[in-house]
Amino acid sequence: MNQVPSFTSIFQSASYTRSYLMKKYELQSINNSSEKAYHNSYTFVYYIQIGHHYFQQGMKSPVPIKPVLLFYGLSHWLKAALLTVDPDYPATTHVLAHGLSTRKRKKQGYQFLSDEIRLQKNGLFPYLSEKLFHVKQLAGDKRTMRQLLFGLPEMQTIMRVLLKDEGxxxxxxxxxxxxxxxxxxxxxxxxxxxxxxxxxxxxxxxxxxxxxxxxxxxxxxxxxxxxxxxxxxxxxxxxxxxxxNRSYIINLPELLVHYALLYSLSMICRYEAEWWGELIHSFSADDLPIITEYLDVSQTKCPWLLNRLFL
Structure with missing residues (x-):
């Protein structure tokens, strides 16, 4: 069986990207498909290539800074994906924020698996969900890290070993x-x-x-x-x-699960230095092996999912 080429390689060509976008727009009966494809082709290529650089550097980086780089890499790739369904993206500033928020963390007794993200009304996350995956998200809804991680096939083994359960x-x-x-x-x-x-x-x-x-x-x-x-x-x-079971039905496509997990971890890296440093150096909880396993999984799974989305 022939191996599917990587989207990061194919979209180095602006001429191919232009024809790719034009076909996407024509299938959606978007007016001025050729003109919009020409206008967006270089932006699309830049999103893909800058995302690739972020992701490649993230894969080489140590755990303390890895989530930030992987998150920005995935974000750029998803913005490129948005251009395939919305040639005018970003039309307003409402879609530029992350679209997620994290709760205020307590310094004592904080556990990553119990942490939550809250879905926002505006921003990249809800816009991706609606435009790219045709799933309307409700502002204010919450998801725990445990729910998100239990919904990933490649995380089942470590969750079964450490937590005696699977999702x-x-x-x-x-x-x-x-x-x-x-x-x-x-x-x-x-x-x-x-x-x-x-x-x-x-x-x-x-x-x-x-x-x-x-x-x-x-x-x-x-x-x-x-x-x-x-x-x-x-x-x-x-x-x-x-x-x-029903508790792991989270109404999120898998790419958005990775976006949410990497967002949460990147926020911890940037704003919870004390807890993050203690976690990495103390080896005192199940959080560390689960997080490091997830980061390894995301490095393979995110490009794999994007390849299927684009090609």
Missing amino acids: LIHLKRMDNGKFSVTKKDLSQWDGPLSSWVRHLSHDAKGELTWEETCNEVQLTFLPRPVNDSLSFRTSVDFELFAPK
């Missing part, structure tokens, strides 16, 4: 093309099995049928939901996952 169920692909999950894995779902399937059906982007046996549930997708949605998550090796 996602692995949907195992069978030889007949169906997916299976054991009833034991579904034991944390609050309600009958039919309600779990019904929840997935709403977000399957196609037909979903199911069969129940003594020990497992078998699912058939037509087609398989290969694109990440609000319910399904796909790992970098294309394994499929779904929420284990």
